[in-house]
Amino acid sequence: MNRTPSTKGMHPARPECGLATTYEGGDPRLLERICPLVDYLEISPDSISQVSDERCALDPAILRELEEAAREKTFLIHGVGLSIASASGYSQEYVRLLDELFSRLPVAWHSEHLAYTMVEGEQLGTMLPPPRTQEALDMLCERVSFLRARYKVPFLLEKVVRFLPEYPGDYSEAQFLNALCRNTGCGLLLDVYNLECDHKNFGFNIEEFLRELDLENVVEMHLAGGVEYGGFQVDVHSHVTAESTLAIARKAFLRTPGIRAVTFEYLKEAIPRLGHDGICGELARLRQTLLASEACYEHAG
Amino acid sequence: MNTLAEYQKAMLSLIKARPTPPARDLHMAELEQSRGLELLREIAVWWRGFAVESTCPWTARLLKRLGNFETAVTEFYRGQNVSPYVTRAGEQFLFQMSAHPEPLVHAMARLELALMRVKQGSADEYIVQWDRNPEMVFQTLRSGSVLPLAETGVCYEMYISCDIPELVRCECKLF
Numbered sequence: 001m002n003r004t005p006s007t008k009g010m011h012p013a014r015p016e017c018g019l020a021t022t023y024e025g026g027d028p029r030l031l032e033r034i035c036p037l038v039d040y041l042e043i044s045p046d047s048i049s050q051v052s053d054e055r056c057a058l059d060p061a062i063l064r065e066l067e068e069a070a071r072e073k074t075f076l077i078h079g080v081g082l083s084i085a086s087a088s089g090y091s092q093e094y095v096r097l098l099d100e101l102f103s104r105l106p107v108a109w110h111s112e113h114l115a116y117t118m119v120e121g122e123q124l125g126t127m128l129p130p131p132r133t134q135e136a137l138d139m140l141c142e143r144v145s146f147l148r149a150r151y152k153v154p155f156l157l158e159k160v161v162r163f164l165p166e167y168p169g170d171y172s173e174a175q176f177l178n179a180l181c182r183n184t185g186c187g188l189l190l191d192v193y194n195l196e197c198d199h200k201n202f203g204f205n206i207e208e209f210l211r212e213l214d215l216e217n218v219v220e221m222h223l224a225g226g227v228e229y230g231g232f233q234v235d236v237h238s239h240v241t242a243e244s245t246l247a248i249a250r251k252a253f254l255r256t257p258g259i260r261a262v263t264f265e266y267l268k269e270a271i272p273r274l275g276h277d278g279i280c281g282e283l284a285r286l287r288q289t290l291l292a293s294e295a296c297y298e299h300a301g
Numbered sequence: 302m303n304t305l306a307e308y309q310k311a312m313l314s315l316i317k318a319r320p321t322p323p324a325r326d327l328h329m330a331e332l333e334q335s336r337g338l339e340l341l342r343e344i345a346v347w348w349r350g351f352a353v354e355s356t357c358p359w360t361a362r363l364l365k366r367l368g369n370f371e372t373a374v375t376e377f378y379r380g381q382n383v384s385p386y387v388t389r390a391g392e393q394f395l396f397q398m399s400a401h402p403e404p405l406v407h408a409m410a411r412l413e414l415a416l417m418r419v420k421q422g423s424a425d426e427y428i429v430q431w432d433r434n435p436e437m438v439f440q441t442l443r444s445g446s447v448l449p450l451a452e453t454g455v456c457y458e459m460y461i462s463c464d465i466p467e468l469v470r471c472e473c474k475l476f
Contacts, residue, residue, distance in 0.1 A: 051389040052421050081385050087306035119313040122382045125345035128312060135305050163337035167308070167328055201337075230340050269351065 019287050020076055020263040025062030033276050037283040042076040042263050045097040056093050058100050070105050077110035084143050085116040085130035102151055111156035111189045129160050132169030132176040144184040156219050158189040161197045161235040174212035187219035192249045200233040218256040223249055224265040238270035240282045317379050349383055350374045356391025357413045360398055362442050404432050415461040419468055426462040
């Protein structure tokens with residue numbers, strides 16, 4: 001990994017930060033191209049699963065492909081379907097998928113969106129953040145502790161984009177995340193594009209959020225690009241990272257002492273649009289423009 | 302909001318556009334009026350449409366040709382507990398479309414559903430009846446030309462089974 005010399009006045013020591021990208025299986029030519037460019041592959045259990053006989057299980061063909069890739073790469077699991085913030089209970093089906101993945105692949109850590117996708121077993125078809133109340137916090141802490149104990153690797157939570165007015169809760173976004181990390185020992189996945197969406201859609205103050213957030217809890221950063229639709233910046237990961245997003249990422253990156261990976265995230269459906277060359281070009285760009293500065297960062301204090 | 306559970310139940314009704322009593326608290330009233338709510342509903346339907354297109358391409362193509370795709374997917378999303386897993390969602394959609402009042406749509410949905418089950422390992426034989434030549438239906442869907450009309454005095458019976466080479470065969474029967 002390329003490193004630049006430490007800059008005077010900056011904190012000198014920092015864990016190695018790798019580059020990661022999404023891989024959903026079934027595209028061996030893409031895998032062959034991206035493997036030499038990344039340190040980790042990020043997989044989503046939901047996307048590599050299939051249903052047969054009313055039971056959801058990991059796709060055996062994709063699993064074999066990933067096991068082959070595991071000779072060279074370590075995996076990051078990034079889930080969508082856990083629904084950790086559902087008051088009526090999280091998805092047991094998703095936990096079964098996690099069990100299977102952990103038993104088959106080397107996993108550095110796993111993450112999930114701080115959201116609910118189902119209510120009393122019924123799918124919403126979208127992802128909503130929980131209200132930041134004491135009741136929600138207590139429930140989430142219990143669940144995060146369960147996941148940490150079960151899998152014995154770090155567990156990260158990602159703040160999701162919101163499209164609706166917020167419920168007047170007991171905590172600010174940063175305070176809520178800080179309390180979750182403090183109470184459970186979990187880490188954070190900072191999706192910079194999500195922050196930018198909230199900024200464009202609701203005037204969310206990114207700088208204030210980053211100032212209030214305990215940035216030492218950030219373990220992974222997501223970068224992506226999306227589109228504007230219906231007057232909203234939406235979190236479809238269909239484009240390369242915009243310069244504006246990268247500028248926020250650079251600032252945040254320099255203030256996150258514990259960051260271990262930067263991940264370029266894209267939807268499988270966007271691959272024809274991005275092209276294999278486009279994805280590889282973006283990975284090279286991120287390594288050069290973001291990770292090259294990894295040895296010099298501002299001390300979080 | 303009294304509890305998190307009650308709040309989330311209200312959110313489910315709101316997102317799925319189900320009839321609810323008038324909002325009693327200010328926050329729910331604000332949500333009902335928000336531009337973001339329409340967007341979330343639209344995105345949710347868009348994703349279900351994508352799942353349908355990828356798992357049941359012919360039924361999706363036919364519904365688009367008939368100008369019913371958006372409506373069918375919206376009703377499907379709002380009325381059902383649609384699985385987050387694409388193949389299961391596709392199966393649920395085909396099951397719903399199998400009861401569609403338009404004979405062409407229900408024949409196509411039954412064919413794709415039968416094919417899905419056979420490919421999943423079902424040993425059953427499925428029979429789908431068409432009121433017009435299915436070969437012509439596929440041809441016109443491919444080419445973009447006008448769909449054939451229902452024929453009188455004839456029925457096309459399609460058999461779908463893992464025992465059939467290429468899984469499907471069709472017989473034309475005269476009344």
